Amino acid sequence: MSQNQTLPIVIIGTGLSGYTLARELRKLDTETPLVLVTADDGRSYSKPMLSNGFAKGKAADELAQADADTQAEALNARIMTHTRIEAIDPEAGRITTGAGTLDYGRLILAWGANPVRIPLEGDGMDALYQVNDLTDYGHFREGVAGARRVVILGGGLIGCEFANDLINGGFEVEVVAPDPRVLPALLPEAASEAVRAGLEEAGVRFHLQHSARAVHRTSEGVSVTLDDGRVIEADLGVAAVGLQPRTELAAAAGIECGRGIRVNQYLETSAPGVYALGDCAEVCGHVLPYVMPLMAAARALAKTLAGERTPVHYGSMPVTVKTPACPVAVCPPPADAAGEWHVEGEGRSLRALFRSENGDLLGFAVTGDCAGEKQSLSREVPAILPA
Numbered sequence: 001m002s003q004n005q006t007l008p009i010v011i012i013g014t015g016l017s018g019y020t021l022a023r024e025l026r027k028l029d030t031e032t033p034l035v036l037v038t039a040d041d042g043r044s045y046s047k048p049m050l051s052n053g054f055a056k057g058k059a060a061d062e063l064a065q066a067d068a069d070t071q072a073e074a075l076n077a078r079i080m081t082h083t084r085i086e087a088i089d090p091e092a093g094r095i096t097t098g099a100g101t102l103d104y105g106r107l108i109l110a111w112g113a114n115p116v117r118i119p120l121e122g123d124g125m126d127a128l129y130q131v132n133d134l135t136d137y138g139h140f141r142e143g144v145a146g147a148r149r150v151v152i153l154g155g156g157l158i159g160c161e162f163a164n165d166l167i168n169g170g171f172e173v174e175v176v177a178p179d180p181r182v183l184p185a186l187l188p189e190a191a192s193e194a195v196r197a198g199l200e201e202a203g204v205r206f207h208l209q210h211s212a213r214a215v216h217r218t219s220e221g222v223s224v225t226l227d228d229g230r231v232i233e234a235d236l237g238v239a240a241v242g243l244q245p246r247t248e249l250a251a252a253a254g255i256e257c258g259r260g261i262r263v264n265q266y267l268e269t270s271a272p273g274v275y276a277l278g279d280c281a282e283v284c285g286h287v288l289p290y291v292m293p294l295m296a297a298a299r300a301l302a303k304t305l306a307g308e309r310t311p312v313h314y315g316s317m318p319v320t321v322k323t324p325a326c327p328v329a330v331c332p333p334p335a336d337a338a339g340e341w342h343v344e345g346e347g348r349s350l351r352a353l354f355r356s357e358n359g360d361l362l363g364f365a366v367t368g369d370c371a372g373e374k375q376s377l378s379r380e381v382p383a384i385l386p387a
């Protein structure tokens with residue numbers, strides 16, 4: 001399909017990726033017709049606030065920064081809310097939505113990731129909260145009102161952040177995770193231990209190296225049966241076992257997908273005129289479901305859409321884990337990097353540096369009082385996608 005400049009630029013998704021891209025585009029091009037299509041209500045919000053909004057006493061409405069109408073006016077855009085994309089036809093340059101078809105000049109997929117659902121026995125799967133957007137957060141806030149005991153499935157970033165937020169909110173919190181340590185995908189062992197110790201001291205109870213086998217509804221909430229037969233009774237359950245980039249509709253349209261929707265450094269998918277960014281995208285082999293990468297992608301793509309084809313550049317991308325019981329910042333080394341972790345410090349304040357055989361710093365994790373070294377260490381770590 002040849003790219004038709006008179007047809008609108010259509011962005012699917014009004015999360016941080018979709019709205020940041022629209023905002024960056026409007027700084028460069030105020031005229032090209034712009035349509036945003038979203039399955040949700042189009043309110044803008046900062047998703048990282050979902051896992052530390054409870055202790056701050058924030059209701060869903062308070063986390064919303066602007067509604068869809070306000071955004072549409074500010075962006076000089078049409079925003080189609082509660083409208084789900086059902087199919088893409090890249091040949092025709094057309095998408096099919098629940099509300100009919102729409103022709104696009106350029107199409108941007110910014111439709112995020114689905115929470116992973118683990119297959120468990122029992123009738124309680126639907127009773128587990130999965131908090132991946134503002135609507136989920138609103139339901140979760142309603143569910144948690146009056147609850148006392150919360151069980152969280154998952155000891156990764158989101159599970160640990162919710163555990164810290166809820167323990168600060170005065171709940172009894174138990175975390176179940178199959179791995180021997182928390183944040184196993186992000187941290188070296190010593191740093192994981194520091195975070196676990198911090199959360200335990202705050203009152204979180206961990207059941208590590210145990211999987212949930214079944215979840216049942218009970219008169220009080222849910223019961224989770226572990227693989228060793230123990231049963232955890234709780235008023236409320238949260239599943240935080242990972243996210244899976246949304247690829248199904250892209251793959252069905254013949255667009256190349258791997259772990260995410262595959263794009264090159266220009267955010268171009270395998271279909272001409274179709275781009276992807278954010279949690280749904282695999283950028284030059286990297287799936288980085290965090291805010292910093294999507295901001296960099298949005299700035300580069302906005303320039304491309306405005307006429308100056310621009311590659312995205314990822315510097316080092318440190319992630320701050322919002323666990324005040326033991327603050328953490330981490331910049332994981334590349335998955336295939338050769339080298340070793342060197343850990344310094346004591347107690348909860350650790351500086352773990354991943355160095356190559358030549359001594360080059362390829363990644364780091366800093367905890368406790370060392371977490372403030374994030375910026376200075378980030379400057380030493382090589383860029384993920386150099387310019």
Ligand SMILES: Cc1cc2nc3c(=O)[nH]c(=O)nc-3n(C[C@H](O)[C@H](O)[C@H](O)COP(=O)(O)OP(=O)(O)OC[C@H]3O[C@@H](n4cnc5c(N)ncnc54)[C@H](O)[C@@H]3O)c2cc1C
Pocket residue numbers: 012013014015016017018037038039040046047048049050051083084085086110111112113131132133158246277278279280288289290291292294319320322
């Ligand atoms: C609880 C939590 C805490 C986090 N904390 C941090 C943090 O501290 N730091 C950090 O860097 N990152 C954090 N992240 C990750 C970060 O928030 C995400 O990387 C980012 O918000 C993803 O934005 P997105 O726009 O790509 O996707 P999303 O925000 O998921 O937006 C997807 C959009 O697509 C729409 N959509 C989906 N399917 C369709 C369809 N078929 N048709 C139409 N529209 C559709 C949705 O309605 C939505 O508007 C956190 C994530 C979570 C869940």
